[in-house]
Amino acid sequence: MDTPLAVRARGIEQAFGEVVALDGVELTVPAGQIHGLVGPNGAGKTTLLGLLLGLAVADSGSLEILGTPVGRALAVPDGVAGFVDGPGLYPSLTARQNLAALAALRGDASMAKAIDDVLAQVGLTVVADDRTRGFSLGMRQRLGLAAALLTQPRLLILDEPSNGLDPAGKKQVYGVLKRLAADGAAVVLSSHRMDDVEALCNEVTILSTGRVAFSGPLSKLAGENSELDYRIVASDPQAARVVAGTTDGLRIGGDSSDEVLVVSGPVPVLDELVKRLVHADIAVRELVPVASPLEAAFLALTEQETN
Numbered sequence: 001m002d003t004p005l006a007v008r009a010r011g012i013e014q015a016f017g018e019v020v021a022l023d024g025v026e027l028t029v030p031a032g033q034i035h036g037l038v039g040p041n042g043a044g045k046t047t048l049l050g051l052l053l054g055l056a057v058a059d060s061g062s063l064e065i066l067g068t069p070v071g072r073a074l075a076v077p078d079g080v081a082g083f084v085d086g087p088g089l090y091p092s093l094t095a096r097q098n099l100a101a102l103a104a105l106r107g108d109a110s111m112a113k114a115i116d117d118v119l120a121q122v123g124l125t126v127v128a129d130d131r132t133r134g135f136s137l138g139m140r141q142r143l144g145l146a147a148a149l150l151t152q153p154r155l156l157i158l159d160e161p162s163n164g165l166d167p168a169g170k171k172q173v174y175g176v177l178k179r180l181a182a183d184g185a186a187v188v189l190s191s192h193r194m195d196d197v198e199a200l201c202n203e204v205t206i207l208s209t210g211r212v213a214f215s216g217p218l219s220k221l222a223g224e225n226s227e228l229d230y231r232i233v234a235s236d237p238q239a240a241r242v243v244a245g246t247t248d249g250l251r252i253g254g255d256s257s258d259e260v261l262v263v264s265g266p267v268p269v270l271d272e273l274v275k276r277l278v279h280a281d282i283a284v285r286e287l288v289p290v291a292s293p294l295e296a297a298f299l300a301l302t303e304q305e306t307n
């Protein structure tokens with residue numbers, strides 16, 4: 001049997017006056033997947049997440065959430081939880097009271113019983129009885145996540161969930177999201193940063209000025225851009241530059257300095273460079289990609305669209 005789809009979006013268009021925020025966007029997210037939506041500022045990530053959360057309706061295209069077509073009414077589809085532009089919290093209530101208010105609103109007694117557990121999952125037990133007015137951005141993000149967990153979502157939508165989180169906080173939140181996905185829920189989250197997505201997501205959709213520039217597994221994305229920029233530190237930088245300049249198929253990058261050589265070219269050409277350097281008695285002390293393969297592919301795909 002096919003894995004049920006949590007999100008199936010086809011040909012989604014959304015404009016705000018003259019600004020086309022989404023232009024023929026396709027998105028497929030199966031149950032159990034953590035899917036990253038990545039793109040530069042203004043790419044359309046928040047607009048797309050808002051559609052998945054039922055905060056707005058697309059101008060055209062079709063959208064199915066958890067197997068049900070989304071109509072024209074503004075409503076959070078059943079089984080979906082999350083937030084864009086920060087969670088809505090009552091500042092005069094404590095973290096625990098905020099969650100209790102949500103449980104009361106839903107009239108669900110089992111939700112009320114799960115409050116301590118979700119607070120512990122997101123690491124807010126110690127501040128559970130503090131008013132949220134004084135909460136930092138990271139604490140607000142965690143409480144928003146706790147509120148979403150309380151509803152036991154089958155699709156969780158998060159806008160920049162790692163904003164404001166310190167490295168330990170990120171690790172904890174990522175652990176929560178991975179457990180949720182392992183239990184069969186789908187997670188769609190946005191980020192500006194490939195490294196965040198790399199640590200967490202199975203698949204990624206790269207948006208650039210409202211269009212999908214790439215969608216698929218991270219391994220496929222890394223293979224999209226075979227020619228990376230490499231930094232080379234050699235024992236004799238000047239001589240290394242001369243050797244690089246006479247190596248066929250190699251380009252010397254403008255970022256090169258007196259100490260560091262930046263080159264790009266196919267991997268066999270880089271191999272040839274290293275052999276020639278060693279042959280010329282020049283030691284290679286460092287040879288590393290300037291950006292990770294994923295970051296480089298992301299930049300190449302989004303720069304193409306925005307230039």
Ligand SMILES: Nc1ncnc2c1ncn2[C@@H]1O[C@H](COP(=O)(O)OP(=O)(O)OP(=O)(O)O)[C@@H](O)[C@H]1O
Pocket residue numbers: 016019020021039040041042043044045046047048192
């Ligand atoms: N309510 C609105 N009214 C007018 N324009 C809007 C509105 N919401 C979004 N836009 C425009 O739509 C485009 C996409 O915006 P969106 O917020 O979805 O991008 P984003 O990828 O989430 O960006 P960021 O990373 O900066 O949050 C932008 O050009 C933005 O200015």
